[in-house]
Amino acid sequence: MSGRIHIVQERGASRFAPFYAGAWGKDLLAESGTRNGSMVDIDSNAGDWAAHLVRVRDAQDEAAFAALFMHFAPRIKSFLMSSGSDATLAEECAQDVMATVWQKAHLFDPARAGVATWIFTISRNRRIDALRKQRRPELEDLPWGPVAEPEQADAVSLKQETKQLGQALRALPDKQRRLIERAYFGDLTHSEIADETGLPLGTIKSRIRLALERLRHAMG
Amino acid sequence: MTEKDQIKHHLTDALLMAYCAGTLPEGFGLVVATHVSMCDECRARCASFDALGGVVLEAVPEVPMSPDSLFATLKRIEADDAPPGEVAAPVAKSGAVFPGPLRDHVGSDLDGVKWRSYGIGLKQLILPVARGSSVRLLYIPAGTAVPDHGHRGTELTLVLQGAFRDESDRFGRGDIEVANEEVEHTPVAEEGRACICLAATDAPLRFNGILPRLAQPFLRI
Numbered sequence: 001m002s003g004r005i006h007i008v009q010e011r012g013a014s015r016f017a018p019f020y021a022g023a024w025g026k027d028l029l030a031e032s033g034t035r036n037g038s039m040v041d042i043d044s045n046a047g048d049w050a051a052h053l054v055r056v057r058d059a060q061d062e063a064a065f066a067a068l069f070m071h072f073a074p075r076i077k078s079f080l081m082s083s084g085s086d087a088t089l090a091e092e093c094a095q096d097v098m099a100t101v102w103q104k105a106h107l108f109d110p111a112r113a114g115v116a117t118w119i120f121t122i123s124r125n126r127r128i129d130a131l132r133k134q135r136r137p138e139l140e141d142l143p144w145g146p147v148a149e150p151e152q153a154d155a156v157s158l159k160q161e162t163k164q165l166g167q168a169l170r171a172l173p174d175k176q177r178r179l180i181e182r183a184y185f186g187d188l189t190h191s192e193i194a195d196e197t198g199l200p201l202g203t204i205k206s207r208i209r210l211a212l213e214r215l216r217h218a219m220g
Numbered sequence: 221m222t223e224k225d226q227i228k229h230h231l232t233d234a235l236l237m238a239y240c241a242g243t244l245p246e247g248f249g250l251v252v253a254t255h256v257s258m259c260d261e262c263r264a265r266c267a268s269f270d271a272l273g274g275v276v277l278e279a280v281p282e283v284p285m286s287p288d289s290l291f292a293t294l295k296r297i298e299a300d301d302a303p304p305g306e307v308a309a310p311v312a313k314s315g316a317v318f319p320g321p322l323r324d325h326v327g328s329d330l331d332g333v334k335w336r337s338y339g340i341g342l343k344q345l346i347l348p349v350a351r352g353s354s355v356r357l358l359y360i361p362a363g364t365a366v367p368d369h370g371h372r373g374t375e376l377t378l379v380l381q382g383a384f385r386d387e388s389d390r391f392g393r394g395d396i397e398v399a400n401e402e403v404e405h406t407p408v409a410e411e412g413r414a415c416i417c418l419a420a421t422d423a424p425l426r427f428n429g430i431l432p433r434l435a436q437p438f439l440r441i
Contacts, residue, residue: 062294069290074282081283091286095293102297113267117274124242124273125307134350136242137250139266140257140320141309166275184276186243212233215272 049115050155057105068115069098076123082185083127093126100126111154114162127186161219168218176211183208227259229395235376236262240269247353247420250325251376251396254418257310257319258394317381322418326357330381330416335359342366355420360384360409373422375399377407382415384408 052068055061073094080090100122108118128136169177231239231252238244239252256262286292310320317330325347326333335343335357343359360366362382376398383392386405391397399405409415 065294066290069293072277073285073289073293075277075280077285078280078283079277082280087283090283091289094285095289095296098293099296103300114271114274116278117271120273120277121270123277124240128242132350134246135307136239137246137253137321137325138307138309139253139263140312142263142312162271162274165271166278169272169275169279180272181276181279183237183243184241184273186241208237209233212237 050110050159053101053105053108053115053118054110056102057108065102068101072101072116072119073098076119079120079123079185080127082181083131083187084185085127085131089130093123093130097123097126111152111158114158117162131186164219165215168215171218172211172214176207176214179208180211226392227261227394229389229391229397230259231255231262231265231396232398233265235398236265237269237272240266240273245352245422246349247347247355248374248376248422250321250347250349250355251378251418251420253321254319254380255378255394255396257312257321317416322380333357340364353420353422355418358415358417358419360407360415360417362409362414363411365406365408373400375403375419375421377417377419380416380418382413383410384415384417385410 049068049071052061052064055064056068076094076097077087077090080093081087085093097119101119104122108115113121125136128134169180172180235244235248235252236256239249239256244252256266310324312320313323313329316323318326323329326345333345335345337343341361341364345357347355347357349355358366360382366384376396377391378396379391379393381393383390383395384407385391386397386407388397388403388405390410391407
């Protein structure tokens, strides 16, 4: 595969040694300015995960990958633990997911999905595989026609909409936000809802509907 | 007007959200994936529910990774270990009756289906799925009624060829009927060509006549 990276096997001599010390890759980030001749300053670009992932995709940029890892891996682990995984399995699966992010980076298209969305779908599939020993039936791939370059405008508006969606979710009343989150953790089985809340399922469903309506309203 | 414009009956938010969250039983997931592959509107909604998943992922509190986790991950990338859990998306094939997810699951298109007859021209093929739901292909000859039945759980019926009508409406190719336990209906295939459906349930159907009820254990429906 083309996305191969080269790291020094000897632990002490590795450029990734800082991670052993728990220093979380500050050195790697500091040296990233001149990597691949791109002269991209990752610090000033922090949070623009699409730009990071595109650099992983196009230039196998390890520093950009390290930044993505530091941001997303602890969230993937948390997400999986909220889905009922123990810490050891969640750690291992979070590593699997991030390895997939590197290996499937060539499939990432910022005009089609945001980075968090894309990583969420990989995490979800890993969870179904690891916890339920199943596969999710996937959608047919859309034929995208001869457009070679992703539309810059699409990527920008997608990013804007995703940001708005995040704000809308945060703005929901606590109870509604928790319901949406639990639906995604796979934590909303019928009996659990009854046990935990004493509410019949119909009420939960209508509350999720209400939460979704509010989200839609917020998205204008 | 293309085929996709003719779809009138779509998935509910609850089903799409559960599909995107990855919490549907496999049989339901197969019907949802098959419908969405035929329906641009539900595909767009599906993308929104994936985006909502991304937003939920961003919002969870961080749980620290072990100190050597990045190094370990980079070593795995270098060793080119294919991480589990990822499969290639099914591809579209022009002229096929079955959309990609169903074709992949069955192992063939409609012409390769090995039907089992169960009288009055009705045929079915039960597809293997994990526990939690059951899913089957149904062949209903033109003009024939499926025995009157109600549901204990939820039943999804997706039309792949032809059309059927029941007390509520008409369902043509790509349309999906979501029936809950309140629905008691008698779907009838339209005249013309046989109606082929993909149907999933999370509980056995409840037939109202004595004969179908006796036959139920044998038909596994």
